[in-house]
Amino acid sequence: MATRKIAILAEGALGWHAAKTAVGVIRYAPDTTVAVIDSTHTGMDVAEALQGPVGEGIPVVRDITEALTYQPDTLLIGIAPRGGALPESWRWQLLAAIEHGLNIVSGLHAFVSDDEELRTAAARKGVTIWDVRRPPARTRVADFTPHREGSHTVLLVGSDCGSGKMSTALDLNAEAQRRGLSSAFIATGQTGMMIANNGLPVDRLIIDFAAGLVEEQVLNFSHAHDWVFVEGQGALNHPGYSPVTLSLLHGSMPDALIFCHKAGQTAIDGYEQCLFPSLNRLIEINEEAVNWLRPERRSKVVGISLITNHLDEPHAREAVEQMMNETGLPVTDPLRFGVAPLMDALERHFAG
Amino acid sequence: MATRKIAILAEGALGWHAAKTAVGVIRYAPDTTVAVIDSTHTGMDVAEALQGPVGEGIPVVRDITEALTYQPDTLLIGIAPRGGALPESWRWQLLAAIEHGLNIVSGLHAFVSDDEELRTAAARKGVTIWDVRRPPARTRVADFTPHREGSHTVLLVGSDCGSGKMSTALDLNAEAQRRGLSSAFIATGQTGMMIANNGLPVDRLIIDFAAGLVEEQVLNFSHAHDWVFVEGQGALNHPGYSPVTLSLLHGSMPDALIFCHKAGQTAIDGYEQCLFPSLNRLIEINEEAVNWLRPERRSKVVGISLITNHLDEPHAREAVEQMMNETGLPVTDPLRFGVAPLMDALERHFAG
Numbered sequence: 030m031a032t033r034k035i036a037i038l039a040e041g042a043l044g045w046h047a048a049k050t051a052v053g054v055i056r057y058a059p060d061t062t063v064a065v066i067d068s069t070h071t072g073m074d075v076a077e078a079l080q081g082p083v084g085e086g087i088p089v090v091r092d093i094t095e096a097l098t099y100q101p102d103t104l105l106i107g108i109a110p111r112g113g114a115l116p117e118s119w120r121w122q123l124l125a126a127i128e129h130g131l132n133i134v135s136g137l138h139a140f141v142s143d144d145e146e147l148r149t150a151a152a153r154k155g156v157t158i159w160d161v162r163r164p165p166a167r168t169r170v171a172d173f174t175p176h177r178e179g180s181h182t183v184l185l186v187g188s189d190c191g192s193g194k195m196s197t198a199l200d201l202n203a204e205a206q207r208r209g210l211s212s213a214f215i216a217t218g219q220t221g222m223m224i225a226n227n228g229l230p231v232d233r234l235i236i237d238f239a240a241g242l243v244e245e246q247v248l249n250f251s252h253a254h255d256w257v258f259v260e261g262q263g264a265l266n267h268p269g270y271s272p273v274t275l276s277l278l279h280g281s282m283p284d285a286l287i288f289c290h291k292a293g294q295t296a297i298d299g300y301e302q303c304l305f306p307s308l309n310r311l312i313e314i315n316e317e318a319v320n321w322l323r324p325e326r327r328s329k330v331v332g333i334s335l336i337t338n339h340l341d342e343p344h345a346r347e348a349v350e351q352m353m354n355e356t357g358l359p360v361t362d363p364l365r366f367g368v369a370p371l372m373d374a375l376e377r378h379f380a381g
Numbered sequence: 382m383a384t385r386k387i388a389i390l391a392e393g394a395l396g397w398h399a400a401k402t403a404v405g406v407i408r409y410a411p412d413t414t415v416a417v418i419d420s421t422h423t424g425m426d427v428a429e430a431l432q433g434p435v436g437e438g439i440p441v442v443r444d445i446t447e448a449l450t451y452q453p454d455t456l457l458i459g460i461a462p463r464g465g466a467l468p469e470s471w472r473w474q475l476l477a478a479i480e481h482g483l484n485i486v487s488g489l490h491a492f493v494s495d496d497e498e499l500r501t502a503a504a505r506k507g508v509t510i511w512d513v514r515r516p517p518a519r520t521r522v523a524d525f526t527p528h529r530e531g532s533h534t535v536l537l538v539g540s541d542c543g544s545g546k547m548s549t550a551l552d553l554n555a556e557a558q559r560r561g562l563s564s565a566f567i568a569t570g571q572t573g574m575m576i577a578n579n580g581l582p583v584d585r586l587i588i589d590f591a592a593g594l595v596e597e598q599v600l601n602f603s604h605a606h607d608w609v610f611v612e613g614q615g616a617l618n619h620p621g622y623s624p625v626t627l628s629l630l631h632g633s634m635p636d637a638l639i640f641c642h643k644a645g646q647t648a649i650d651g652y653e654q655c656l657f658p659s660l661n662r663l664i665e666i667n668e669e670a671v672n673w674l675r676p677e678r679r680s681k682v683v684g685i686s687l688i689t690n691h692l693d694e695p696h697a698r699e700a701v702e703q704m705m706n707e708t709g710l711p712v713t714d715p716l717r718f719g720v721a722p723l724m725d726a727l728e729r730h731f732a733g
Binding site for chain 2: 134163170171172173231232233234235236237239241265266268269270271272273275276279300302303306314315318322324
């Protein structure tokens with residue numbers, strides 16, 4: 030697959046958190062990001078704008094006109110403003126991008142391809158508009174088909190949203206490929222989809238078909254690859270999003286799980302009354318949920334990915350150590366200490 | 382609330398299974414069913430057509446013209462033909478119904494109110510079209526608000542679809558009202574909605590908002606009623622529909638559960654490789670799923686509703702007995718032996 034040359038529209042959003050999609054695409058996509066549009070941070074590179082270690086040498090530019098001088102072939106709208114609609118101040122930039130033959134990838138709640146003017150312009154120029162959040166129209170109920178013998182499906186689960194499931198899955202996929210293994214990543218959320226250029230917006234699916242559409246993806250990928258890393262979403266102990274998590278557990282029927290957690294977190298973000306059970310119990314409930322359907326071949330959590338970027342190095346090491354003692358499992362912060370210990374654990378698990 | 386006088390369109394469908402909606406509405410709705418349209422069974426009453434104990438004295442008629450002589454105020458489309466669209470042979474009947482001032486309640490996959498001709502006709506006559514399967518447009522993420530102190534929310538769960546969750550919830554609600562309790566039923570599927578004239582088509586919701594929209598219903602109902610019986614859907618051990626079940630467990634946060642099962646069934650219908658765990662384990666996983674969110678106040682299964690209509694009387698009694706021994710819980714087939722033992726168990730549970 031040819032890689033893209035991407036300009037990312039992230040107007041006013043170049044702060045570390047708000048720029049999650051831009052950071053993800055720059056860090057993980059096989060494509061080249063040639064420029065990031067944010068008129069509030071011009072005159073520096075992305076790393077300077079973010080005050081972080083991602084995006085060195087990628088210019089922050091004022092608008093699409095300046096971005097076009099870097100010859101992108103794709104404009105990726107990497108933020109979703111409140112209200113969800115396309116800000117009118119962006120319209121001319123999208124039109125200019127289309128006019129210059131760029132494909133559009135949009136994470137907006139309002140679908141760009143539903144906009145008459147933009148759709149007409151894209152059709153005239155022969156460029157594509159991909160609204161990442163648009164759920165597939167087709168329906169499919171899971172039929173519990175076994176995966177190809179010899180393939181390994183690994184699902185990322187965690188104690189909450191934002192616990193590192195996407196990035197750990199991407200890190201594991203990259204590490205597996207580095208080891209010469211046949212490996213793929215399945216995106217299940219919009220940032221992952223923009224990175225991988227495929228996948229399903231699982232949180233937008235009709236609930237009856239969520240597991241079935243996930244299963245279909247996993248069957249396709251595990252047919253073609255020996256290792257399949259499925260991006261997780263939400264958490265079984267999340268009051269709002271637990272059905273999304275279960276649709277991934279039962280749709281992907283993972284052979285192994287990696288559990289993700291932010292060091293020190295004790296309750297669901299935004300729900301302080303929802304205290305976590307013990308980590309061992311959290312691990313156990315994710316294993317059990319898979320095994321409700323397949324008790325004879327137990328699925329297990331084989332390692333833990335720990336977010337420690339809010340801790341200094343000694344405290345990060347201490348947190349990793351403490352988690353290893355508590356769970357008896359390999360633990361790492363992939364961003365800080367590398368993902369190899371988790372890939373080692375997975376290889377051991379399937380060799381053993 | 383004024384009760385409706387309903388004509389049910391069930392063309393070609395008056396067999397016991399296909400007529401699930403018609404049977405449910407006749408048995409459970411507070412409304413009067415004045416006629417059932419099925420041109421293949423004219424000249425008898427519904428009970429004769431069904432060869433069952435429901436619908437004695439309700440005439441089966443040829444078409445809407447004949448149905449109108451029984452002065453209905455509502456036409457309820459109680460079957461969903463394959464393909465989902467409105468059969469063209471029904472169009473004139475819907476138009477005739479609208480022309481005579483009947484409101485339309487439709488369970489078709491294709492929404493009647495999206496049909497230009499029918500919508501226009503309804504607007505002109507001032508009648509309503511309720512497409513029961515149409516999900517609400519609004520979005521809501523569950524916020525884990527506690528229910529009113531003193532209210533009792535009871536969710537029906539089971540080993541599979543079609544295990545008696547809707548009818549047992551309706552029976553319990555009727556029994557509670559008979560006992561003078563303040564009680565309500567929340568419908569979560571289309572037949573239940575047609576019966577109760579309210580509710581949510583949970584299986585059609587966007588997965589991110591399913592628990593939140595269920596929670597909203599339960600908060601409203603438990604504010605107004607001491608007992609709230611929530612219709613269940615699917616099963617946690619169902620490969621396709623488990624997310625629907627979990628959205629109900631976490632959206633309703635039940636204070637108690639009633640478990641439903643068809644005597645002798647050992648695997649998910651249509652998935653013979655999905656063998657049930659033991660019934661005690663099935664009961665336990667439903668309890669545990671609630672308690673993931675609220676470990677300090679355990680939710681328990683307090684009784685079992687058993688379908689025995691495929692057994693003769695001695696075998697039915699034997700099945701009930703055996704299930705009581707296996708689980709240590711009160712067991713009844715509400716249709717055959719009455720629902721009182723389950724309501725007794727619930728009253729004891731909350732008194733204790």
